[in-house]
Amino acid sequence: MNSLIRDILSARVYDVAKNTQLDNLYLLSRQLKCNIWLKREDLQPIFSFKIRGAFNRIFQLSEEERACGVICASAGNHAQGVALSGRYLKIDTTIVMPVSAPDLKVNACREMGANVILHGNTFDDAYDHALYLSKTEGKCFVHPFDDLAVIAGQGTIGKEIMDQKPDLDAIFIPVGGGGLIAGVAAFVKFIAPNCKIIGVEPEESASMKVSLEEGKRIKLNQVGSFADGTAVKLVGEKTFELCQQYVDEIITVSTDELCAAMKDIFNNTRALSEPSGALSVAGIKKYLQENPHCGFKNVAGILSGANINFDRLRHVAERTELGERNEALIAVKIPETPGSFQNFINIIGKRSITEFNYRYSNPQEAVIFVGLQLTQGDDEKTHIIDRLTEHNLNVIDLSDNEMAKLHIRHMVGGKANVSDERLFRFEFPERPGALLQFLSTLAGRWNISLFHYRNHGSDYGRVLIGMQVPDENITDGSFQSFLDELGYNFEDENDNPAFKLFL
Structure with missing residues (x-):
């Protein structure tokens, strides 16, 4: 423990990284009746905290190791951290990325002088190839999270937060491989042991949560791709051990909750977060809503990154209303007779319809796909469904149906035989x-x-x-x-x- 705290205090990060500001999310604080603060790691030169750990690791290389160059595997933020560190320290850098890596991140690495190799369809493919090149070409492999020097670099965020706001009740931290939460948790628990450390993972990539519950590292068969920055099948050995010691709890959030958190961040700061970057805010919202009597007065989250493809915002905006429970998607069966649609509108009352899809199917019954704007969340949705049911209409709630949200709403057109x-x-x-x-x-x-x-x-x-x-x-x-x-x-x-x- 003491050695890691020493390494965090002496970590070499500020040659390239910033001591980022801690912003108060005033709108969200008022809504949730708790002072909420956001550590703005999106303001780093590569728009992500990853520059800290990458630079601290590479800076510690010997002259002989530097002469051989460094290599890493990444689909995004870690790659840019290694590339910028290599440019600053004048070290040859090679980045292995999957073929599916976004052009935004590939081009950013190349612009910083890195040699980018596109290999394989997944991060695991790229990772294996990077390890192979490291062994055959003698390059130093820079791990994205399971390295004590990387963990110490990320831990400097914890030191800054404690300097900026020492009276926090809890800190919510995005979790992928565990490097960020391991470093921050170790330092914060050393300084403020009563401050809760709560990790936040996507529901579809909760490798740390299941590992901590099982008491050993568990490799997931597959992970979701929406929050790609934290889509890790197997957490690190070192990060897992540190999380076992210093992390109080791991919670998970849905894609819709992530999208809603991205909107909250934008409304409060005008910053555009990547999905993984918004995990902490999504976790704060979910935790405070589910635990209204937890007693937290001051909590903080880390906006870990802002490397998002612009065309992805279309999908985010579409899902945000569902994540905020401001929209309901329902399927309703109504009689295929004149006046039945008007009757349906009379039942739901003066509510805004966000979407309506219908195509003639048979002469007895019409099935309509309806989006409804809500002002009182799930309680209002339940009331609407109950009213429709009382009028003998068959209703199915599709608000949490992934296929309906991704596909059906865009292609309703009738059944085929x-x-x-x-x-x-x-x-x-x-x-x-x-x-x-x-x-x-x-x-x-x-x-x-x-x-x-x-x-x-x-x-x-x-x-x-x-x-x-x-x-x-x-x-x-x-x-x-x-x-x-x-x-x-x-x-x-x-x-x-x-x-x-x-x-």
């Missing part, structure tokens, strides 16, 4: 050839009956696909073999009520 149809939601890597690989693996074995894709500005494309697959191809394992060979993340949506109602 297709035999043996099965529906799957895939994640396609956003790179040339991803569709071709799918079709080549499919090899014409089954007919595609439905296909829907929208660009959400992320590393993966969300694709909804229907295929005509007879029962015998399920039981004989041939279809499962196709899925295994393809290797894309997917969700089976055949039992999704939105599929049965609209498609």
